[in-house]
Structures are given as structure tokens and as C-alpha cells.
Amino acid sequence: MLTIKNLNVFYGVIHALKDISLHVEEGEIVTLIGANGAGKTSILRTISGLVPSKSGEIMFHDKAITHVAANKIVGLGISHVPEGRRIFANLTVMENLELGAYIRKDKKGIEADYQTVFKKFPRLLERRKQLAGTLSGGEQQMLAMGRALMGKPKLLLMDEPSMGLAPIIVKGIFEIIKEVNRTGTTILLVEQNARMALSIANKAYVLETGKIVLSGEASDLLNDDSVRKAYLGE
Numbered sequence: 001m002l003t004i005k006n007l008n009v010f011y012g013v014i015h016a017l018k019d020i021s022l023h024v025e026e027g028e029i030v031t032l033i034g035a036n037g038a039g040k041t042s043i044l045r046t047i048s049g050l051v052p053s054k055s056g057e058i059m060f061h062d063k064a065i066t067h068v069a070a071n072k073i074v075g076l077g078i079s080h081v082p083e084g085r086r087i088f089a090n091l092t093v094m095e096n097l098e099l100g101a102y103i104r105k106d107k108k109g110i111e112a113d114y115q116t117v118f119k120k121f122p123r124l125l126e127r128r129k130q131l132a133g134t135l136s137g138g139e140q141q142m143l144a145m146g147r148a149l150m151g152k153p154k155l156l157l158m159d160e161p162s163m164g165l166a167p168i169i170v171k172g173i174f175e176i177i178k179e180v181n182r183t184g185t186t187i188l189l190v191e192q193n194a195r196m197a198l199s200i201a202n203k204a205y206v207l208e209t210g211k212i213v214l215s216g217e218a219s220d221l222l223n224d225d226s227v228r229k230a231y232l233g234e
Contacts, residue, residue: 001026001186002047002155007056009039009046016042018210020056024155024188024203029181031189031197031218033231034207040190041083042210044157047188048080049073060155075103079153083160083190085144089133093124096132096143100150109152117146120176138169145176149185156180159190174200194231198222206231 002024009017017039024030032040045051047058049070058066065073079100088096097117101110118125121142127135132143141161148156161177162170170193178200181187191197198204201218206227214221221227 001061002188003057003059004043004047005057005059007043007046007058008054009042009051010054016210017046017053020210020212022205022212022215024186026154026186027181027184028202029177029187029189029200030203030205031191031201032205032207033191033194033197033227036192037209038207039210040207041159043207044080044159044188044190047073047157048078050080071103074151077152077154078157079148079151079155080157081144081148081159081161083163085137085140087132087135087140087143087147089131091132092129093132093135093143094128096147097124097128097150100147101152104150104152110150113150113152117149120149120179121146137164138166138173141165141169141173142176145173145180149180153185155186155188157188157190160192161189162191162193162196170196194227195222198227 004020004022007017007020020043032043034040042051046053049068053066057064060076097114104110123139124142124146135143161173174196177187189197198218198221204218204221205212206214
């Protein structure tokens with residue numbers, strides 16, 4: 001579904017991503033793990049068209065999207081749940097969800113997807129008229145995910161969904177991620193909670209200072225001594 005080849009990204013003189021190559025198959029959950037500043041968020045932002053690449057190639061369903069504008073990338077079927085959630089705080093829950101479906105024209109499909117989102121996130125149904133900025137952190141994360149799902153993505157990019165949330169809320173969010181994947185959405189997940197991410201993923205890539213240093217089946221990396229020592233606190 002997604003193939004990245006020899007991707008290089010710079011912020012000024014800083015070489016943030018160095019010859020990154022990875023692939024995501026349809027139906028998978030693939031996770032990127034690594035320390036802060038390793039380049040995980042930069043990969044997602046480059047896929048989304050928010051950060052330009054210096055060189056390399058990004059292919060989505062055999063179509064080159066390396067230099068495609070961000071709004072067009074959403075139209076191709078890639079939605080991004082950004083780090084820090086980035087919901088529209090001064091709009092209601094329902095207005096946030098409506099904006100997620102902004103580029104769609106299929107009114108019946110949109111209505112059906114509102115119901116799907118409310119089924120996955122019953123709390124959002126209860127809070128649909130409430131200003132998004134008044135929601136709890138967990139509810140805001142649900143809204144960010146719901147808003148992205150309203151774009152009807154084939155591929156969902158998720159950046160640090162557990163950040164700042166209580167452990168019991170994190171568990172619920174990860175259950176929903178698995179459910180979203182089971183219902184047909186492929187997921188590329190960036191997550192600081194390496195143990196949680198590896199426990200639900202099919203494949204994983206480990207990043208250090210802008211390079212992929214390790215990759216493989218998530219279950220194998222969960223049992224890899226170097227990964228356990230560096231990222232699982234063992």
C-alpha cells in the first residue's frame with residue numbers, strides 16, 4: 001500500500017531523515033518506535049505533504065505522492081491524527097467531525113460514518129454539542145481519531161495517541177486502534193509507549209537520529225534484547 005524509498009528530509013541544515021526506506025502492506029498495523037527527535041513524526045508529516053523532502057520517493061497504491069499537496073493526499077485516502085491532537089478547540093465536537101469530511105460529497109456515506117464514529121466513540125455522541133476545547137485529554141484524542149476517520153481513509157497515520165493520557169485511557173485508545181484496523185483501515189503508528197505499540201503491530205521499524213536501525217516482525221522486536229533494553233526499560 002505504502003512504499004518509501006531513500007527518503008531524505010532537511011530542516012535548514014539539519015538532516016532529519018536519512019535514506020529512510022519502509023513499506024506498509026494493506027491491512028497491517030506498522031509502528032515506528034524510537035527516542036524523541038529520532039524522526040518518527042517527520043516521516044508522518046512528509047507522507048502527509050506537510051514537510052517537503054529533499055530526495056527519495058513515496059508511493060501510495062503505486063502512485064507517486066512525494067510532491068503532492070497535503071489536501072490532495074487526504075483525497076487519495078490518507079488521514080493524519082497529529083501529535084498533540086490538534087482539534088479545533090473553539091468548535092463543537094460535531095463541527096470538528098464535519099471538517100473531517102470536508103472533501104467528501106457522498107452525503108449518505110457521511111451520515112453513515114457519523115454513526116460509525118459515534119458507535120466507536122459513544123462519549124463523542126454524548127458531547128457532540130460541546131466545545132472541543134472543554135473535553136478531557138482522552139476525549140480529545142477520540143475526537144482527533146474520529147475526525148480523521150470521517151475522511152474515510154485507507155491509511156491512517158497516528159502520531160503519539162497515548163501522549164499525556166492515564167494508563168486506563170491508553171488501554172481503551174489502543175483497543176479502538178485495533179478495532180479500526182479490524183474494520184479495514186491500515187495504520188502507521190508512531191508511539192512512545194513501545195511495549196503497547198509492539199503488542200498490537202504486525203511490523204515495526206526502530207529509528208535513531210533519522211535512520212532506521214532495526215526492523216522486523218513486531219513480536220520479534222518485542223523479544224529483542226537491544227529493543228527491550230533501549231525502549232522497554234528492561
